[in-house]
Amino acid sequence: MKLSRTTNQNFQQKAAFLSGVALLVMTLAAFFAHGYVHSSLVIDGDAAVTLKNIHASPSMFRLEIFGWLIILITDLIVSWGFYVFLKPFHLGYALLAGWLRLLYTAILAIAVSHLVIANSLVQATVSVGAHHVMASITAFEAIWSFGLIIFGLHLIVVGLIAVDTKKIPKVISILVVLAGISYSFIHSMYGFIPQMERFTGVLELILMVPMFIGELGFGIWLLMKGRKLTLDEY
Template identity: 50%
Template sequence: MAVFHLWKVSQVIQSDSGAAVQVMDNILRFERIWSLGLIVFGIHLIMAGIAASKACFIPKVLSGLLILAGVSYLLIHSMYQAFPQYETSTAAIETILSLPMMMGELGFGMWLLVKGIKVKSSTRPSYLGAS
């Protein structure tokens, strides 16, 4: 949905009849929808982190980083939506929280890849009825 507004920007620019107001309006709509999507993504990361914390085989550090990343996404993009007048302050907070956000997402993804490769290479019996 958000990317559709970027497509509209390109159509307006290519048509030579595009007014700057139309271009800016579509860019702002893209940013608003994209930010709402990242709020949903933050909620997803929080739930994934909680589920990971209940699993005994996933390191607690990774589940904590996932929860921190989710809370960061939720906080930052809620601030962009609710308090647009504090955009510079929100951008500063986003800069500070970008490292834990990256560590949570990439760390968990890398851990899943490494763990998946280890499990795949082991001789574990199949429980799905196939051998």
């Protein structure tokens, strides 16, 4: 019995560590793939310039896709790690959070497949219109945005589990909940109220702090403190 308890504790501590590492790697990959490459190459509403940019830096576009593949892998690790770490607090909610994250990852994979299609079109020997490439990139952005609604729901569930614990700092728990609400609300507006896109963009900038700090802060806490928790502290 004691051996089993110790094994479970070690398993949960490893899950916390791996989740924390995966979140940090994911953050760096997202900064590069979306924050740097995508925002540099893709010009919203200008298919011709976008195609010109990609033709000028095809390796960078392929590196963006590679960055998204890293994000997909780390998302799978986080889905598993969060479930293992959080299930002693609330098994049902931990399972729900895990499935929501897996659903988001599946949607993200579908979105990234459109970047792969765009890359194939750019590399095709037959000349393709800029609008075909831009259509694939736009599909990626739209599908990913929809997925972020699910991602937000995942964070809300994770945050609610964390709020009910004694060891996870309340400020981190609340930030995770706020991040989840922000993601779901912002991307629901992008998807269902497109005529308010300008206002939504401003609101997204305002909510960027809790959206960024929420999950990343939880990841850092998992690395620093979560991996040291014992079952008695739950």
